[in-house]
Amino acid sequence: MTQPTPIRRAPSHKPRLLDTALSLAANGIPLLPLRAGKVPFGNCPDCTNNACGGRPNMKTPGPCQCPGVCHAWAAATTDPAVLTSPAWAAAWRQAVAVAYHPGGAGLTVVDLDNADATMWARTALPATRTVQTTRGEHWIYRGTMTSHNAVRPGVDIKSTMSYARYLGPGTGTMTALPDAVRALAVKEPPAVRSAPCSVSMPARSGGQCPHRTPVFLERGIAMAEQRITAARTAIHATVYATFLAVLSRHGHCGCLTDTHVNRLFTAAQSKGETARHCTDAWTNARTTLGL
Structure with missing residues (x-):
């Protein structure tokens, strides 16, 4: 986001907010005021319940004028x-903050809502421009994607069809939207049931393991650990894909043990994944393979 350039403002009861809006708008950033509670203003009587015929549920700009x-x-x-x-004067008189449409400005905001989320981002995401918020930080990337809420605990993605509060220009150099952020929006297949405190292992099928030797299994687990720990982006997707690959190769014969699974979980948690996410990813992979 470029530094706002000063612009002469029109008279207003909220000159500071309108000054900010006009300055940002001059740099191509679409703005709107927020009312008490830091939420948008509601529909006017003519537009209530989409009577205007446009912008249903605010999902797309429509013909409403x-x-x-x-x-x-x-x-x-x-x-x-x-x-x-x-028409906007009354809104500015009641406004408590300025918001912008990140997608309309070609931007994506990773909204980190607490200290834990911020610590995770510092190890999992490429550095970019950051803005301090009341409880955490906004990380702003150049590029757009679909907005998603709660992609991780305390983490929302705001880009197209969303708004973010403007809290200042921030610090640091803005970088291109990375795959690591896009991957946060990739949803795994839903688990049949979630068991965050235990891992269900495939039952042994009996007979000789088709892998012939424990060395084969050991090499596979070591390669899986390396794949996870070497990942720099798309950590969620990498963990799930690795679990899926291990289970597709070793899950049917019953040669996997809790020790093997714990090694994979440890590798995933070293990249910032939670124990709950590891368990869900493992369960989802088993469900996908019919184990």
């Missing part, structure tokens, strides 16, 4: 004439 700040992120604009218009 309402001049007010009426459709959350879809109302965000860079037009100074709209920002200073009489």
Whole structure:
């Protein structure tokens, strides 16, 4: 996000907020005011329950020509004439903050809502521009993707069809949106049941292990550990794919033990994964393979 350039403001009861909005809009960042509770302004009477015919559930900009700040992120604009218009004046008088539409500015915001989430990001994500928030940080990347909430504990992704509070220009150099962030939005197949405190192992099928020698299994587990620990991006997806590969090769004969699984979980947790995520990923992989 570029540094805002000063612009002469129109008269307003909230001059500081409008100044910020006009400055950001001059740099191509679509803005909207937020009301008490730091949420968008609701529909006007003409647009209530989508009576205007456009922007259903605020998912897409529609044909509605309402001049007010009426459709959350879809109302965000860079037009100074709209920002200073009489239709927006009442909103600015009640506003408590300025928000922007990251996707409309070609940006993605990783919203880290607490200290634990911030610590995770510092080890799992490439450095980029950061902005301090009340409880954590916003990490801003250049590029867009679909917005997702709760991709990890305390982590939301805000880009297209979403809004983020503007809390200042931040510090650091903005970098391109990495695969590690895109991978956070990739959902694994749902588990039939989740058992966060224990891992169910495939039953032994009896007879001689088709892998002939424990050396073969040991080499496979070691390679799986290395694959996980070497991952720099897409950690979620890498862990799940590795579990799937190990189970597809070794899961049917019953040669895997708790010791082997614990080694894989330890490797995953060294990359920031939680024990719960490891268990769910393992369960999902078993379900996918019918084990």
